[in-house]
Each structure stands twice: as structure tokens, then as C-alpha cells.
Amino acid sequence: MESVTSLQSIKHPLLPYRIALVLASPLLLGYTLWRTARDGGTIYLKQRLGLQLPVLKGPLWTHCASVGEVNAAMPLLKALRARHPDVPLLVTTNTPTGRQVLLQHMLQGARHAFLPLDFGACVTRFMDSTRPRCALIMETELWPNLYRQCAARDIPLVLINARLSDRTATAPVLMRRAYRYALAGVGAILARSASDADKFKDLGAPRARIETLGNLKFARPYDEDQTARTADPVGRPYWLAASTHHDEELRIARVWRRLSEHNHLLVIAPRHPERRTEILRQLRPLGLKIAVRSRGDAVHSATRIYLADTLGELTVFMTHASLVLMGGSLIERGGHNLLEPARLGKAVLVGRHMHHFAEETQSLLAAEAIMMVRNDHELAYALERLLTDDELRTALGGRAAAFIAKQADIVETYLARLEPLCDLLAYGRAN
Numbered sequence: 001m002e003s004v005t006s007l008q009s010i011k012h013p014l015l016p017y018r019i020a021l022v023l024a025s026p027l028l029l030g031y032t033l034w035r036t037a038r039d040g041g042t043i044y045l046k047q048r049l050g051l052q053l054p055v056l057k058g059p060l061w062t063h064c065a066s067v068g069e070v071n072a073a074m075p076l077l078k079a080l081r082a083r084h085p086d087v088p089l090l091v092t093t094n095t096p097t098g099r100q101v102l103l104q105h106m107l108q109g110a111r112h113a114f115l116p117l118d119f120g121a122c123v124t125r126f127m128d129s130t131r132p133r134c135a136l137i138m139e140t141e142l143w144p145n146l147y148r149q150c151a152a153r154d155i156p157l158v159l160i161n162a163r164l165s166d167r168t169a170t171a172p173v174l175m176r177r178a179y180r181y182a183l184a185g186v187g188a189i190l191a192r193s194a195s196d197a198d199k200f201k202d203l204g205a206p207r208a209r210i211e212t213l214g215n216l217k218f219a220r221p222y223d224e225d226q227t228a229r230t231a232d233p234v235g236r237p238y239w240l241a242a243s244t245h246h247d248e249e250l251r252i253a254r255v256w257r258r259l260s261e262h263n264h265l266l267v268i269a270p271r272h273p274e275r276r277t278e279i280l281r282q283l284r285p286l287g288l289k290i291a292v293r294s295r296g297d298a299v300h301s302a303t304r305i306y307l308a309d310t311l312g313e314l315t316v317f318m319t320h321a322s323l324v325l326m327g328g329s330l331i332e333r334g335g336h337n338l339l340e341p342a343r344l345g346k347a348v349l350v351g352r353h354m355h356h357f358a359e360e361t362q363s364l365l366a367a368e369a370i371m372m373v374r375n376d377h378e379l380a381y382a383l384e385r386l387l388t389d390d391e392l393r394t395a396l397g398g399r400a401a402a403f404i405a406k407q408a409d410i411v412e413t414y415l416a417r418l419e420p421l422c423d424l425l426a427y428g429r430a431n
Helices: 004-008 015-048 067-083 096-105 120-130 144-152 173-183 194-203 224-228 248-258 273-286 314-320 339-343 355-366 376-388 390-405 410-421 424-430
Strands: 060-063 089-093 111-114 134-138 157-162 188-191 210-212 238-244 265-270 290-292 305-307 323-326 347-350
Touching: 015 096, 015 111, 015 144, 015 173, 060 067, 067 089, 067 096, 067 134, 067 157, 067 410, 089 096, 096 111, 120 144, 144 157, 144 173, 157 410, 173 194, 188 194, 188 410, 194 210, 238 248, 238 314, 238 376, 248 265, 248 273, 248 376, 265 273, 265 314, 273 290, 273 305, 314 339, 323 376, 339 355, 339 390, 347 376, 347 390, 355 390, 376 390, 410 424
Parallel strands: 060 089, 060 134, 089 111, 134 157, 157 188, 188 210, 238 265, 238 323, 265 305, 290 305, 323 347
Antiparallel strands: none
16 A cells, blocks of 8 residues: 555646546536526535635534435434534535435534535635534545645544445546545544445555444434324325335336235335426326325325325335335335334335445345345235235334344444544533
8 A cells, every 4th residue: 555655756646636527527517507406506506616605613524415424424413412512513415405304304503515516726615614623524425625625734534434436446547546645634434344444445545544333324313212203194004115216116106006905005205306297297107096295185095106205204204104115226226225214123125226235235134134126026026925914024124123223332433433533522622
């Protein structure tokens, strides 16, 4: 592995990355403008360019790319808020939907901003305005210009629940050199698994700063008891297809139509609720009675599908579902977080495309705590079995909850490491 000194001897180690960034700038700016018009508003555009940012003094800054990272970080942030109430919090996201979910969590005293694009001037304006004392970066976000500015300003930067995407790990040599140079200045890399830690080592990150702490997504939600008391949003037995993507809703509905009539209702909660018009257009020819939550449609005995096209209610729908199918797994999307329904003791079905959660999926399969289906025929068979066999459904969910319970202390593990890394005890004396 190259040392920090030898990395500094390389002429312009970030030059290939910066050239690639300039070449990609028309696409980046075009997407930013499109997202501004769709759901971000002018504040999204300005803050992505490093403008109109909150003026802060020494916050603990946590970056969460989008919805999944916000939800994964929230148990840690709420526990941190309870233990260190004097620590000012700043949470950044890349997406407006991430911001919406953050606001729904009502994290007391936290400020939000959109993370600027990784252009030098944008990052400089962000750092000058927010002046963080410590930076926590969730999961896969690796922005070389941002990382190097943290190092230059002596801001401790810690990767939490850290993992590397296959795209980053197998990037061209010059890009990997830029990533390695950026990682040379991090304070710690707290990996979610041994295999993720090995990927960082292979990339050339400082080995002495890499630790395997475990997966924050195993953490019990800080406000889990309050969620459990939330009223049933439907009023009749249902099973849930959660975080579905294009093509999945139609496939699932076709399978559901072929099954014999059940007392259960199918609730579809799409990953992107704004797709409601597209989904309804696809499902209409099936002739199934559909109710839509955003329209306030009532659920009647003849209703076969309920489209839950709202944000922030997925956990509530999971809480009261008889079983949960995790979307993004029937297509080559890579799946979504299956740990939440497993924690709730639900029978969980996944498709074969779970590469974004490969380790979690394999662990739960080994514990006989979830079921995997490889095609629509197997999905129909699994649904028929689980919806007609209460004992099987209960046993599957019980094993899932027991497996997650063994990992319940993960938040305490992370807090114990972050307190010295970010000098959290000093915040009360300095503010």
C-alpha cells in the first residue's frame, strides 16, 4: 500500500478525477436542473452549487445520500442526540426525498442542507458556511474533493457503515488512485462487514484506520415502540410489496390476479410514489379493483390492490402487514433493506436480485428466516403457502426477529468509537 507521503509525491493525483468531473458536468448540472424542477425547488439548486447554505458553528455533520441512508443512520443520530444533547447536528442529503424522510423523523435540533456537487468552489463555500467539527459519511459516498478539503481543514472524517460499490472497487487505475489519495486523510473507516473492510484495503485505504464494526441497519429504530402503536392504515388483512420499481408492480399484480381469492389485500408501496400514474396505467387492463392512498380512496371488500403512494409511511405499513415482499429484487435493481420487516417479525420474501444487500440476505437465508423466489411461478407458490399457513408465516417471522435481536447493540458499538474519534465530550465545553 502506498503511504500518504508517497501519494503526495504523485503529480496531481486528483487530476484524472477532476477531468472526469468536468467532462460529466453537463450531465450533472442537467440532472440538478431536472431535479430542481421536479421536486427540489430553488433551494436544492442553490445548495447543490454551494449557495444559500446554513451558517453554522462547529456542528457534527452527517451525510446520508438518500432515503435508505437516512433511515439507517437515524437510530445512531437519535441515540447520539439523547446522550449528547449539546452537540449541534447537521445532516446533508443528495436528494429531496432524503430530506423529506429526515424531516419526518423529527430529529430535534438538527439542521438540513443539500450536499454540494463535488466541484472545488462548491465544496469550499459549503465548508466556509457550515464549519463542521467532525464529519460522518454514511456507506458508499466517496467524494475526493470533499474528502481532501476535510483533511486540509483538519476536520476528522469518519466513514460509518462503510462499504464500497463494485463500480468504485473496479474503477480504472487512475480513478482508484484518486480515491486512494482521498481516503488517505480519513480518520477512520468503520466497515459494516469484514468483506467490505477488505475492499477498502484492496483499494489502498490506510489499513490501520479500517475497523469492522457491523451493520447499522441491524439497529433497533430509536422510536420503534411509537411506530408499533400506530394504527392499522388499511383496516383489513393485507400483504405488502414494498419499495417496488418499474415492471415489478405489473408482475406482482399479474401473479396476484392468478391466485385464488383471499381475504388479504395486496398493498403496493412503490419506491418512487410519483410513478403512481404510470403504475395505474399498467395495472388498469388487469381489471382489478384498485384504491389509491393519496386520493383518499376507501378500501372495500371488493378492493384487491391498495396503492400506498405516500412518503414516510412504509414502516407503518410493514408493522401491520401479514408478510412483506421486498421490491427491487425481482429485477436487476439490487434489492432494498430487508432488515426492517425482519426486525418487525414479518415473513419476508425476496427475489434473486439482492446484490446491494447480499451479506444480509445470505445471513437471513442461512438462519431460515426469509424466503427467496427466483421467478414469478415461485412467487405465486410462496404467496399461496404463506397466506394460507399462519404457523409457517409466524415461524418465518419469529426466526427473522430473533436473528436481528442478536445484533441489537450495534448503535452502542458505533457510539463508543465515535465519541473519541469526534471528541464528542468536548462539544459541551466548546458551545
